[in-house]
Amino acid sequence: MAVAAAALSTASGGALQYNFYGSSCPKAEEAVRNATVKIISGNPTMAAALVRLFFHDCFVRGCDASILLDQSNSNPQPEKLAIPLRGYDAVNTIKAAVEAVCPGVVSCADILAFAARDSTMVSGGFTFPMLGGRRDGLASDLNDIFGSLPAPSMQAQQLISSFKAKGLSADDLVALSGAHSFGITHCAFVTPRLYPAVDPTLNATYAAALENVCPQGGAGGTVLNNNNVTGPNVLSNQYYKNLGTREVLFTSDQTLTSSDATFNMVKDNAANPVAWMARFAGAMVRMGGIQVLTGTQGEIRKVCGATNSGS
Template sequence: MGVRTTFRPAVAAAAAVLLLLAAAVPVAEGRLTVDYYARTCPKAADIVAETVMNKQIASPTTAAGTIRLFFHDCFLDGCDASVLVSSNAFNRAERDADINLSLPGDAFDAVVRAKTALELACPGIVSCSDILALAARDLLSMLGGPFYAVRLGRKDSFVSRADAVEGHLPHSNSSVSQLIALFAERGFSPRDLVALSGAHTVGFAHCKEFAGRFGPQPDPAADPQFAETMRRACAGYADRPTIAVFNDVMTPNKFDNMYFRNLRRGMGLLATDQALAADRRTRRYVRLYAANQTAFFQDFVHAMEKLSVYGVKTGRKGEVRRRCDEFNSLLV
C-alpha cells in the first residue's frame, strides 16, 4: 500500500507537468515578440530599415504608399502579406481587387527589396508580413512620425483572393456610420478610426476619388477657396486618370497633425475625411488631434500596434514565403 500511495502522486504530478507543457506549446507558438529573430536573424530589423529608407530616398512616395499597403493588408483579414501575392492563371489575387489597384508600386518594391536582402542574409527565416510591419513603422518614423515597437513572428497567408475584398475595406465615399461599423467588426473604436485616418496627413489621392465634391456645386463643408483650387487641379482628370493631389496640401511630406487642422478649416480632401470633423461620434477626436499632436501620436501608435496584431497567422496557420508575391507551393 505504501508503494502505491507514493507512486500515484508522482505519476499524477508528472502527468500534470506534461499537460502543462502540452498546453503551453500553442501559446508559445502563437506569441509575437519584439526579439523573435534574435537568434535566427539578429540583423533582420536593421536590414529592413536600411533597405526601405534607401528606397524612400530614391522614391519619396514610398513611405505613404507602404503605410497604406500595410493597412490594406491587415484590415482585410489580418496582417498576413496576402495583399502582396500576384494573380496567376488560376487565381485573381487580392492586390487586383478594384480598391487595391491604386496601391503604389513603390511600396510593393520596397518590401520585395527588403525580402531579397533578408533571403541573402538568413534564407527562409523572415516572413513577408513581418517585413511589411517593420517597413511601415520605419518609413512612418522617417517622415517624422512616432517610433514604436513592432512585435514579430507573423506567418504569411496561404490564401489571397480578390473576391474577398469588396465591402471589407473603407471607400472614399463611405459614410461615417459605415466606417464605424466596419472598424467595430474588427474591434476598433471610433477613436481608433480617427487616429488611423490621420495617416492621410501624408500621401495623395487620385482626382476620381474626390473631384465630385468640388464640381459646379461644391460640398458646403469645403472651404470655398480650397474647393476652387481642387477643381482647377483636377480639370480634365477624366482624360488623365493619373492626376492626383496631396492629401495634406500644407505639409504633404511630413507626418504631423496638419491633416486634422485642415479638417477644421474645411480642407479635407476626401468626403470621408471631412465627414469625420462633422459627425458627433468622431469630431471630438478631430478637435483633440488638431489641438494636440502628442495626443494624436499616442493614439496613432496605440491603433497601429492594435492593427499590427489583428488576425495574424502563426505556427502552421501560415508559412514564410520565399518570394512575397507567390505561395511556396507554386515554387516547388
C-alpha cells in the same frame, strides 16, 4: 520614448511578440529599417505607399501579406488586381535584404508591418516597437476586398462600424486617418465632391483649387494630399487642422467632424501632436494584430509575390 511606451501598453496581438526575431534573426528589423530608409531616401513618396499597403493587407484577410501575392493558378484573381497600389517592388527589395541576412526566417507579413513602422519614422519623425510573428497566407482573392475596406465616400458611423468589425475603435479610426496627411490620390476619388455641385462641407477656396487640378470630364490624374502646409511626404497632425478648415479631400475625412465620437478626438489630435503620435503608434500596432496567422499556420514565403509551392 513616450510614443513607444504608449504603443506597448495598449497593444494586443495574441501570439505576436515584440523582438520576435531576437534569437532566430537578430538583425531582421535592422535589415528592414536600413532597406526602407534607403528606398524612401531615393523616393520620398514610398513612405505613404508602404503604410497604405500595410493597411490594405490587414483590412482584407488580416495581416497575412495576401496583398502581395501575384496572379497564379491557385490565386487567379489576387487582391492586387482590384486596386492600383504602389510599393510592391519596394517590399520585394526589402525582402531580398532580409533574406540575405537570414533566409527563410522572416515573413513577408512581418516585413510589411516593420516597413510601415519605419516609414512612419522617416516621414513622421517618431517610431515605436512593432509586434512580430505573423505568418504568410496562401490565398489572395480580389472578391475579399469588397465590403472589407472602408471607402472614401463613407460617413462617420459607417467608418466606425467598418473599424469595429476589425476589432478597432473610433479612436483608432481617427488616429489612423492621420495617414491621409501624406501620399497622393487620384482625381476619381475627389470629383464626386466637386461635380455636379460642390459638396457644401468642402471649403470653397479649396474646392476651386481642386477643380483646377481635377476638371469635370478630365482624364483623371493625381492630386496632392490633405497636407497643404508641410508637404505631401510628411506624416503629421496637420491633417486634423485641415479638417477644421474643411480642406480635406474625401467625404470619409470631413465626416470625422460630424460625429461627437470622432470630432472631439480630431480637435485633440490637432492641438496635441505628441498625443496623436502615441495614438497613431498604438493604432498601427493594434491594426497589425488583425486576423494574423501564427505558429504553424500559413508559411514563411521565400519571395513575397508567390507561395512556396509556386502554384
